[in-house]
Each structure stands twice: as C-alpha cells, then as structure tokens.
Amino acid sequence: MKIEGRTFVVSGGASGLGRATIRNLIEAGGYASILDMNEEGGQALVKEIGSHRSKFFQVDVSDTESIAQAVKDTLAWVKETGKEIGGIVAAAGVSTPAKIIDRHGDPFDLKGFDFVMNINVRGSIDLVRQFLPHMIKVEPEAPDGERGVIILVSSSAAFDGQPGQVSYSASKGALASLTLPLTRDLARYGIRVVTIAPSLFDSGMTALMSDKVRASLTRVMEFPLRPGKPEEFARVVREGVENSMLNGTVIRLDGGMRMPSKM
Numbered sequence: 360m361k362i363e364g365r366t367f368v369v370s371g372g373a374s375g376l377g378r379a380t381i382r383n384l385i386e387a388g389g390y391a392s393i394l395d396m397n398e399e400g401g402q403a404l405v406k407e408i409g410s411h412r413s414k415f416f417q418v419d420v421s422d423t424e425s426i427a428q429a430v431k432d433t434l435a436w437v438k439e440t441g442k443e444i445g446g447i448v449a450a451a452g453v454s455t456p457a458k459i460i461d462r463h464g465d466p467f468d469l470k471g472f473d474f475v476m477n478i479n480v481r482g483s484i485d486l487v488r489q490f491l492p493h494m495i496k497v498e499p500e501a502p503d504g505e506r507g508v509i510i511l512v513s514s515s516a517a518f519d520g521q522p523g524q525v526s527y528s529a530s531k532g533a534l535a536s537l538t539l540p541l542t543r544d545l546a547r548y549g550i551r552v553v554t555i556a557p558s559l560f561d562s563g564m565t566a567l568m569s570d571k572v573r574a575s576l577t578r579v580m581e582f583p584l585r586p587g588k589p590e591e592f593a594r595v596v597r598e599g600v601e602n603s604m605l606n607g608t609v610i611r612l613d614g615g616m617r618m619p620s621k622m
C-alpha cells in the first residue's frame with residue numbers, strides 16, 4: 360500500500376519505536392496522528408515535523424473513552440486534510456517486571472498484571488477496534504483493493520521471556536497469537552495485519568535498564584552485538600505497509616538473539 364498521502368495513527372508515537380516509525384512514514388510522504396499519554400514528547404514531535412503533516416492527541420490506550428475521543432478527533436483532522444487513514448501502528452506499551460513469587464514467598468499483585476495487559480493487549484485491540492468501522496469503508500486502493508494495514512508490536516518476550524516477565528510475556532504472546540485470527544477477520548475488507556517482535560532496541564523503555572543488564576544481554580547477542588536502533592524497527596514497519604504480501608505474520612527483529620533465562 361502506498362504511504363504517500365495517507366494518514367497513519369501511531370500509539371506510543373511520542374517516544375522510541377513509535378516516534379521513529381512516524382519519522383519514517385513522514386519521510387515517505389505520509390501524515391501522522393500521534394497518540395500518546397506523553398504530551399510534551401508528542402508536541403515536540405509535531406514541532407519537528409510540522410503541524411500540516413502531523414497532529415498530537417493525548418490518549419490513554421487503557422481507557423476506552425480516551426481512545427473514542429482520539430478516533431473522533433483524528434477523523435475530523437483527516438476530513439480537513441483529505442488524507443485518508445492508511446494504517447494503525449499500535450506501539451504504546453509498558454513493561455513492569457515482577458516475579459510471580461517474591462523472595463519473601465508472596466505472590467505478585469494482580470494490579471501489576473492487569474496494568475500491563477490493559478495497556479499492551481486491550482489497549483492495542485481497542486485502538487484497532489475503534490478505528491475499524493471507518494477503515495472498512497475507506498476507498499480501496501488498486502490493484503488489490505487494499506484499504507489499510509495494522510501493525511502490532513509484540514516482543515522477543517513472546518517467545519523467550521525472562522524471569523520476571525510473566526505479565527509482559529503474556530501480553531506480547533497474546534498479540535502474536537491474535538495476529539492470525541485478526542488477519543482472517545479483516546481479509547475480506549482488504550486490511551492486512553503485520554506484527555513485529557523486536558528484541559532489545561534503544562528506546563525510552565530500555566534507557567531505564569542498568570548497565571549490568573545491558574551488558575549481560577549484549578553477551579548473548581549473535582550479530583550484530585548491539586541493541587537495535589529505532590530506525591531499524593521503523594524500516595520494517597514501512598515494509599509492512601508497502602509490501603502487500605506481508606500479512607498474518609509475526610516478524611522477529613532480533614539479530615538472531617534469543618533471550619537467556621539467567622543474566
């Protein structure tokens with residue numbers, strides 16, 4: 360599908376992988392609706408790109424009403440620009456590590472589990488769900504009759520989760536698992552689904568990692584021996600949008616790395 364002249368909705372667009380995705384899609388001639396809780400980061404990106412090609416909407420993806428407002432506002436903006444929705448990149452996500460049983464023998468609090476699942480799984484699906492009634496009516500693009508693309512962001516943790524990643528792995532595994540049924544539900548509308556599962560990438564999320572953890576992860580990398588760059592993630596998103604044969608698949612983007620059990 361062409362990127363030029365189409366609007367892409369990117370949750371988590373104010374930072375890291377989402378922000379790099381927006382920069383890439385803008386470079387390819389797209390428009391961006393930036394959805395994030397982080398107003399400062401979102402507005403800074405609009406300033407960088409220009410307000411004729413991007414707009415920021417403050418959203419908490421774990422809140423259905425908040426998404427509903429962003430859908431309404433994005434569609435009003437699309438009406439103004441005439442640049443139809445081309446896709447959704449659901450990159451908003453959180454990771455709060457906790458072992459299921461701590462060193463005192465106490466089980467983890469379900470509040471932490473619900474928090475991660477609500478943002479990573481429910482938030483991604485709710486965002487897609489609320490844009491779909493509009494997307495299925497978008498004028499299809501020749502020659503295949505394509506209407507749009509959905510990009511979900513899973514993780515290496517979906518396959519080789521580390522100690523303390525029960526919640527995060529559950530959420531990212533869910534996104535990997537639902538990729539195929541979502542694809543099958545949307546095929547008749549000419550909407551594709553591509554899920555990307557990155558390993559360690561430089562971003563706001565991983566900037567919080569200690570040097571010790573970072574060094575131990577670098578030791579188990581295959582090639583190259585460094586974290587991925589957000590731009591490298593963004594290039595895969597772009598291919599996911601432009602290449603119509605990418606559908607119903609989970610792409611591991613990890614330089615061959617498999618996460619170890621022990622650090």
Ligand SMILES: NC(=O)c1ccc[n+]([C@@H]2O[C@H](COP(=O)([O-])OP(=O)(O)OC[C@H]3O[C@@H](n4cnc5c(N)ncnc54)[C@H](O)[C@@H]3O)[C@@H](O)[C@H]2O)c1
Nearest residue numbers: 371374375376395396419420451452514559560562563564
């Ligand atoms: N960086 C990595 O190594 C890595 C690896 C695998 C998967 N991922 C996934 O990539 C995605 C992007 O993460 P990142 O690494 O760029 O991290 P990041 O922290 O730089 O960006 C995440 C963005 O999501 C936003 N966000 C968080 N909760 C939100 C909510 N409830 N509503 C709206 N926005 C919210 C944050 O404000 C932030 O701007 C996440 O889903 C993450 O799980 C990252």
